[in-house]
Each structure stands twice: as C-alpha cells, then as structure tokens.
Amino acid sequence: MKNNGALVEAQMLIRKPVASVFQAFIDPEITKNFWFTKSSGQLETGKSITWEWEMYKVSSTVLVKEIIPNEKIAVEWDQYATLVEFLFEATSPETTYVTIKQSGFKTRGDELLAEINGASGGFTTVLDGLKAYLEHGINLNLIADKFAKE
Numbered sequence: 001m002k003n004n005g006a007l008v009e010a011q012m013l014i015r016k017p018v019a020s021v022f023q024a025f026i027d028p029e030i031t032k033n034f035w036f037t038k039s040s041g042q043l044e045t046g047k048s049i050t051w052e053w054e055m056y057k058v059s060s061t062v063l064v065k066e067i068i069p070n071e072k073i074a075v076e077w078d079q080y081a082t083l084v085e086f087l088f089e090a091t092s093p094e095t096t097y098v099t100i101k102q103s104g105f106k107t108r109g110d111e112l113l114a115e116i117n118g119a120s121g122g123f124t125t126v127l128d129g130l131k132a133y134l135e136h137g138i139n140l141n142l143i144a145d146k147f148a149k150e
Helices: 018-026 109-136 142-146
Strands: 007-014 048-053 058-068 072-077 082-092 095-103
Touching: 007 109, 018 072, 018 082, 018 095, 018 109, 095 109, 109 142
Parallel strands: none
Antiparallel strands: 007 095, 048 058, 058 072, 072 082, 082 095
16 A cells, blocks of 8 residues: 555654763663663664563564664654654754654554554653653653553
8 A cells, every 4th residue: 555645743852962862762771761661672773673562562563774873763663564763953962852753654544543643642752751761860651651541
C-alpha cells in the first residue's frame, strides 16, 4: 500500500546540552528511565533493535537507518512500517530542541486516525518524560501509568 503523506510531529525544549540529550536516545540504560523498559542494545546504524514495554508484555523492533551524532537518529519502526526521525538542535550550549517525526503511514481512514492519535500522544509523553528525567532526575513513570487500567 502506498504512503498517504500523513505526518506526526512532537517537539520539546530540553535544558541540557545536545550531546546529553542525543545520548539519552542512543543508550538504553538512559532511555529506559523515560520510555521503554528493556532494549536489545544501543542504537547503531544498520542494527535491528528490539524495545520492550514489559508492563504491557509488548515489544517493537526498529531498524536503525541513520545516525548523525548530536543531530539525527532515523529508524524504521516495524509496528507500522513507518520512518521515525529524532532530530536534535542545539539552541544554546545548554539547551536542545528535540523534534520527533513519524511518516510513511500506509493506512487510511479511521485506522490512520487511530495510528496518528496514538503516535502523537505517545511521542509527546516520551518527550515529557525525557524532560523530567534529564532536567530534574525524576522518572515520572509516564509510560507505565499511561495505560495502567488496561
């Protein structure tokens, strides 16, 4: 099925240097404090990495397409066969603007709307958790609590 042109985008200013923010997505020992609970390894170009959310008994595999240190991480996400780009812009020596973009959705109609809604809310939650963890050292358990009733 052909890409429908839909795009999800979430963004947040993080008050930490770009190298720290970038590393938070590369290194699963950091990422697990604001997103998934387990990973099969660090992100490296050409590698397939499995991310797990153990509390929900679900996992996803991403193929790392491109890494430009302190600028960009691009992965192909198996869940929707979409491209997800994490973009990092140093706005000062101590601040980073992070943008997450997901594109290449193959669905249409209500299914597409559900995917866009889930991705938009999900990536916003990830960025909120990232901000709390990197700026204040707090793991807010946002992902674990998002679907706590299910």
